[in-house]
Amino acid sequence: MTAATAAPVGTDSPAAPGRTARLRAALLHRGAGKLLVLAVAAAVLVPIANAVWSSGLWPGALTVDLSAPLGHVSDWIIDNRDTHPLFLYFLGYLSNAVVIAVRAVYLVLLALGWTGVTAAVTLVAWRVAGWRIGATALVSLLVSGVLDMWVPTMQTLALMVVAVIASAVVGVVLGLAGGLSDRLFRILRPVLDTMQVLPAFAYLLPVVLVFGIGVPAALLATVVYAAPPMARLTALGLRGADAGVLEAVASLGSTARQRLITARLPLARKELLLGLNQTIMMALSMVVIASLIGAAGLGDRVYQALASVDVGGALAAAIPIVLLAIVMDRTTAAAGARLGSEPSGPVALRGLRGWGLAAVVTAVVAVAGRLAGSTLWPTGTTVAIARPVNDFKEWMVDHLYSGVPVVGGTADWAAHFTSWILDPLRDGLTGLPWWGALLIVAALAWLIGTWQTALTAVLALCAIGVLGMWKPSMDTLSQVLAALVVTLVIGFGVGVIAAGSRRAEAVLRPVLDVMQTMPQFVYLIPVVALFAVGRAPAAAAAVVYALPAVIRITTQGLRQVDPAAVEAARSLGATRVQTLRQVQLPLARPALLLAVNQGVVLVLAVVIIGGLVGGGALGYDVVTGLATGDLAVGLVAGVAIVCLGLMLDRVTQPTERRTRKGA
Numbered sequence: 001m002t003a004a005t006a007a008p009v010g011t012d013s014p015a016a017p018g019r020t021a022r023l024r025a026a027l028l029h030r031g032a033g034k035l036l037v038l039a040v041a042a043a044v045l046v047p048i049a050n051a052v053w054s055s056g057l058w059p060g061a062l063t064v065d066l067s068a069p070l071g072h073v074s075d076w077i078i079d080n081r082d083t084h085p086l087f088l089y090f091l092g093y094l095s096n097a098v099v100i101a102v103r104a105v106y107l108v109l110l111a112l113g114w115t116g117v118t119a120a121v122t123l124v125a126w127r128v129a130g131w132r133i134g135a136t137a138l139v140s141l142l143v144s145g146v147l148d149m150w151v152p153t154m155q156t157l158a159l160m161v162v163a164v165i166a167s168a169v170v171g172v173v174l175g176l177a178g179g180l181s182d183r184l185f186r187i188l189r190p191v192l193d194t195m196q197v198l199p200a201f202a203y204l205l206p207v208v209l210v211f212g213i214g215v216p217a218a219l220l221a222t223v224v225y226a227a228p229p230m231a232r233l234t235a236l237g238l239r240g241a242d243a244g245v246l247e248a249v250a251s252l253g254s255t256a257r258q259r260l261i262t263a264r265l266p267l268a269r270k271e272l273l274l275g276l277n278q279t280i281m282m283a284l285s286m287v288v289i290a291s292l293i294g295a296a297g298l299g300d301r302v303y304q305a306l307a308s309v310d311v312g313g314a315l316a317a318a319i320p321i322v323l324l325a326i327v328m329d330r331t332t333a334a335a336g337a338r339l340g341s342e343p344s345g346p347v348a349l350r351g352l353r354g355w356g357l358a359a360v361v362t363a364v365v366a367v368a369g370r371l372a373g374s375t376l377w378p379t380g381t382t383v384a385i386a387r388p389v390n391d392f393k394e395w396m397v398d399h400l401y402s403g404v405p406v407v408g409g410t411a412d413w414a415a416h417f418t419s420w421i422l423d424p425l426r427d428g429l430t431g432l433p434w435w436g437a438l439l440i441v442a443a444l445a446w447l448i449g450t451w452q453t454a455l456t457a458v459l460a461l462c463a464i465g466v467l468g469m470w471k472p473s474m475d476t477l478s479q480v481l482a483a484l485v486v487t488l489v490i491g492f493g494v495g496v497i498a499a500g501s502r503r504a505e506a507v508l509r510p511v512l513d514v515m516q517t518m519p520q521f522v523y524l525i526p527v528v529a530l531f532a533v534g535r536a537p538a539a540a541a542a543v544v545y546a547l548p549a550v551i552r553i554t555t556q557g558l559r560q561v562d563p564a565a566v567e568a569a570r571s572l573g574a575t576r577v578q579t580l581r582q583v584q585l586p587l588a589r590p591a592l593l594l595a596v597n598q599g600v601v602l603v604l605a606v607v608i609i610g611g612l613v614g615g616g617a618l619g620y621d622v623v624t625g626l627a628t629g630d631l632a633v634g635l636v637a638g639v640a641i642v643c644l645g646l647m648l649d650r651v652t653q654p655t656e657r658r659t660r661k662g663a
Helices: 002-006 015-053 067-080 085-129 131-146 150-180 182-197 200-211 215-239 243-251 256-267 269-285 287-291 298-307 311-337 351-371 386-400 410-431 434-447 451-466 470-500 502-517 520-531 535-559 563-571 576-587 589-605 607-612 617-628 631-652 654-662
Strands: none
Touching: 015 434, 067 200, 067 631, 085 131, 085 150, 085 200, 085 215, 085 311, 085 351, 131 150, 131 311, 150 182, 150 215, 150 256, 150 269, 150 287, 150 298, 150 311, 182 215, 182 631, 200 215, 200 617, 200 631, 215 256, 215 269, 215 287, 243 256, 256 269, 269 287, 269 311, 287 298, 298 311, 311 386, 311 502, 386 520, 410 470, 410 520, 410 535, 434 451, 434 631, 451 470, 451 631, 470 502, 470 535, 470 576, 470 589, 470 607, 470 617, 470 631, 502 535, 520 535, 535 589, 535 607, 563 576, 576 589, 589 607, 589 631, 607 617, 617 631
């Protein structure tokens, strides 16, 4: 096995070039056959389509106007929200339950006081993840207080506790359904894709129409966005359970329910904790967007500061969001890593005894704080960072925007990126005949996949045309492709460096945490200040948001390559570059394809944010629909973004699915 793996690297094995040549010939022959079929189909169908509907943009005769039916739906919701039994006896009770749950958690946090909350979070992090994470939690909460953000932090924490619990419950239920039934898994997969790819702005409007402005709408939007990772990883853990263990349990006469409780769920604990980790991170990333529909807390502080062009104030509220995310990420990740290992620490502090001691210490500290008359953070111990941050931002604008010798300023970079890359790409896509775009997508998807994936990609693109969103979708696609290429080039390069150096990975990890958890809104003003309003800052925001996932997945994929294969390649005299190119990258192909897929999803997620800074196209349409209450404009543009994501997913990912199917 090792020799076969390492043979392509060296030149000592005469059989390796022959096998490689035969494989390439087979792939070329298969690809040529597919292209020939497409060429024949195009020769027959294109003249007919051109004669009936002409070339150019998507023909108007094939579009469907949904503004009238969606307008009727919006009017019906508004007219019946206070009288219909569905709202009075189901959605109304659901809304009240959400409000009561969030308020109850918030009141508990206030009752504990800043001393009790700090002690509780620190001790939980210490018990679950060790003293280093406990110290990180302590410092994070102290920083939140020093920045005068204690009350907003508690408001956000209360909302996140309820949202994460609700998201985890929904995700586990969906994951159980998909993990135990192949048919339900196939049904749920496009639903989860839609929930994860559909921009939050697109479903904020229907959520607000049903629940109104306030906490219930914010929590439901967060659950829709944060539940899919939990569902996916739960299903993955259940479907990947050791068949031998399940067979042994079944041989003992256990029922399906007993097998689930005693075997499947325990075997899937790591996937469940990873799903919880991702759900927490996704929920926190929704904090600012939720503030647009009435959620108080740190997100609202960020949004209000940005509305008054106060970058320093926005940063002061964003820092606690990032710190909360880092603490929760480290705690849940450490809990997953410790599963199955022996508990550490003194014997007296292990198990329930340790948790009991932590509860007693928390109660004592909370009571001491209340007796001292200090339930909220002391006002005399806060530090204002808004002014120096704003001064630094102004200095950057004055010195980097233009007039920089040799390299030029950021305004020049944005102008060149727009005129050299974005404009030609947009003009090429919008000028391409509609049937030409369909043929290109069909060819790309079929060459690297199956006819089913090619058909799905073509139908997704056709749906965009039928919705009447062809031109803005091509504009958005040009921005997505440009940002995706930049993201993958930087992400793969940095991922390769991090995979080869533990020190580099340790340095990058907090930076990636900040990039991934900092609300996108915080980037908008400095990005616009440095690059001006337009499509270039929209692409920059998308790159910054998508980079962490690409870097992390690439690093993990390269790290998981069989060390024996790498060692065998080096023993045959391969250089580091040869080993990377001929062994590590091919063996890490599934992880790299996943990185491409996540890059597409995350870049699309920022398309709406791009609409706020001059990106235009679909992002602008969704924002306009939310601002004007026009369900047709916002929802149709959001569906078009989902179709773009589905098409790009099928074009970049079918090889992996076909391989798994064949396995």
